Amino acid sequence: MLQNIRDNIQGTLAKVIIAIICIPFVLFGVESLVGIGGSGDVAEVNGVEITEQQLIEATELRKRQLISQMGDNLDPSMLEDSRLRSEALQSLIDKELLLQQARNMELIVSKDQLDRAIVNNPDFQQDGEFSSELFHQRLLAAGFNAEIFTRLYRHDLLVNQLASGIVSTGFMTEQEMAINARFTYEKRDIRYITLDIAEMKNSLKPSADELKAYYDAHQSEYKTDEYVDVEYIELNLQNFIKPVDESALKQAYSDELASRNSSDQREISHLLLEVNGDRSKKDAIALLNQIKGKLAGGAKFADLVAEYSEDLGSKGSDGYLGVFDEQVFPPEFAPAVTNLEEGGVSDVVSTDAGVHLIRLNRLVKDNPPTFAERKADLEQHLALEQAQPAFYEAVEILKNESFNAADLAGPSEMVDSPIKFAGKVKRTGTDGIFANPQIVSALYSEEVLTDGQNSEAVEIDPEHVVVVRVKEHKLPEVMSYEQVEGRVVDSVKTDQAKQLLQNNAAVIEAELVAGGDVETVAQKSGDAWQLLLAATRNQPQDREIIDAAFKLPTAPAGQRAIDTVDLVSGNVAIITVDNVKQGELADIPEQERQLIRAYLGRAMAAEIFSEFEQSIESNADIEVL
Numbered sequence: 023m024l025q026n027i028r029d030n031i032q033g034t035l036a037k038v039i040i041a042i043i044c045i046p047f048v049l050f051g052v053e054s055l056v057g058i059g060g061s062g063d064v065a066e067v068n069g070v071e072i073t074e075q076q077l078i079e080a081t082e083l084r085k086r087q088l089i090s091q092m093g094d095n096l097d098p099s100m101l102e103d104s105r106l107r108s109e110a111l112q113s114l115i116d117k118e119l120l121l122q123q124a125r126n127m128e129l130i131v132s133k134d135q136l137d138r139a140i141v142n143n144p145d146f147q148q149d150g151e152f153s154s155e156l157f158h159q160r161l162l163a164a165g166f167n168a169e170i171f172t173r174l175y176r177h178d179l180l181v182n183q184l185a186s187g188i189v190s191t192g193f194m195t196e197q198e199m200a201i202n203a204r205f206t207y208e209k210r211d212i213r214y215i216t217l218d219i220a221e222m223k224n225s226l227k228p229s230a231d232e233l234k235a236y237y238d239a240h241q242s243e244y245k246t247d248e249y250v251d252v253e254y255i256e257l258n259l260q261n262f263i264k265p266v267d268e269s270a271l272k273q274a275y276s277d278e279l280a281s282r283n284s285s286d287q288r289e290i291s292h293l294l295l296e297v298n299g300d301r302s303k304k305d306a307i308a309l310l311n312q313i314k315g316k317l318a319g320g321a322k323f324a325d326l327v328a329e330y331s332e333d334l335g336s337k338g339s340d341g342y343l344g345v346f347d348e349q350v351f352p353p354e355f356a357p358a359v360t361n362l363e364e365g366g367v368s369d370v371v372s373t374d375a376g377v378h379l380i381r382l383n384r385l386v387k388d389n390p391p392t393f394a395e396r397k398a399d400l401e402q403h404l405a406l407e408q409a410q411p412a413f414y415e416a417v418e419i420l421k422n423e424s425f426n427a428a429d430l431a432g433p434s435e436m437v438d439s440p441i442k443f444a445g446k447v448k449r450t451g452t453d454g455i456f457a458n459p460q461i462v463s464a465l466y467s468e469e470v471l472t473d474g475q476n477s478e479a480v481e482i483d484p485e486h487v488v489v490v491r492v493k494e495h496k497l498p499e500v501m502s503y504e505q506v507e508g509r510v511v512d513s514v515k516t517d518q519a520k521q522l523l524q525n526n527a528a529v530i531e532a533e534l535v536a537g538g539d540v541e542t543v544a545q546k547s548g549d550a551w552q553l554l555l556a557a558t559r560n561q562p563q564d565r566e567i568i569d570a571a572f573k574l575p576t577a578p579a580g581q582r583a584i585d586t587v588d589l590v591s592g593n594v595a596i597i598t599v600d601n602v603k604q605g606e607l608a609d610i611p612e613q614e615r616q617l618i619r620a621y622l623g624r625a626m627a628a629e630i631f632s633e634f635e636q637s638i639e640s641n642a643d644i645e646v647l
Contacts, residue, residue, distance in 0.1 A: 068644075069643070124184040154342070213540055213553055214551065223512075247448050255437065256439065257413065257416055257437065259406065260485070262409035264409065275393045290344070297377065314379060419437050455488060475491075552564075554568070556603075
């Protein structure tokens, strides 16, 4: 019970908090969050735009969540954008509403709070300690720099502050706790007898007439599968590939070198001074110039970072930011970094985060790959490129010729591709290309199945096209009795056994209702009663029995509640319940009581928070474009 409550508390908290706050680099790519690369707005929330790019990223996030949660059990249709976009858009609207509400309530996240949250975040720790190197590795891998991440993380902490304030208002009075304990910790004495269907079936011997009558009445259950035998023409780009001339490969290599952009790697560090209410930009620049003077005087950059830098994320690693990437770092960094020599320090660089000195720690020159190293890739690329015109021409010929052809012989000759055969393709598909839903749908379309036409060209993928034709259609047929005799016997035995079990259960229940003693009734039926004394609602064993027993009304004192239950296995159970004792709050250990109070309080807070969200949404100006 204690562990169940603990798990439920965590689950309730997760539903309230995790739905609101997620670390940004886990959720989105940097472009969507900073508004780069967008392609128009999809919604406005009180005048604040939500972009198409943000929606695309949120939709992709939901896909990744579903794949992670459901694995091989995932229905591919659940990943369709048409299903996920509206859900993703609503989540973006909800988050923007909460952020605006937090700002309206003048909630703040101080620099110290932000720094502590980052330092204490397990994602940035090694062996329980904050790791600056890991911090920057995680950010760079997700397409962030420290400036963008801290700004977005501050937003999420702000929203979480609002949510936590509301969630923490949930509490339970002692009276409410006592009422809950009365039902949650109720105990019941349960006695039950199980009538076994397998044992009953083994004792039965249906007559030939019974079996024949059942077969005649259920012939629709004993039919062969519908299937089609298929002819088809298959065009695959790979079959059009021919050897590539060596001179063409060398020319492609030369062209590649000529158009190749340098990808020199520059590892950089920086020293940051913030511009805020305590320091103007002019004063910050003046201080940086003094620091640069110390560098000229022989001071070490790492020592000056340790003394002056206000970037918590890099200060502990000598200001190290990693490998420079123009797509990740602020645009103001690029001119300074690309003009530095190894070991050099830039002039003052201004960004939204403050003012910086940037040091080029190491320059790794980009050496282009040799012809031998590139040959295999170039050969594959050119081979596909040269094969495409012939492939696409063949596809067009196949489409045109198969459209009006009486069979596939003519189209096969025109595209110089053989007619292939496949047997017994069911409506549910088989394997290979016939596991493809588009192919199966084409085969069982009215035009192909009924009218005898060739299908339209089905594009399995851009490099793989198929035209199919039904050679023979085999409709379902009723199988002979001899073919299905074993199934018929089992079905008849099952039906007869179920009826006999119900009859026996009715007799036992009637004797118990009439006041019969449990042990006497059990001996008479030849079965043993099972006992679950002082059973609770949440005990893991005998779940079907427990669930049924706790659904029964409490019988008057000195009496018992009785019921018959059909179990999933096909067995039948007769249940009696007596000695019902309500739970007492005083009997619950203090640790467990605290967990119950927390769980119920959080559940109440979740309802309050849901109402709060509905309230701010109903009063907001939301326009979906």
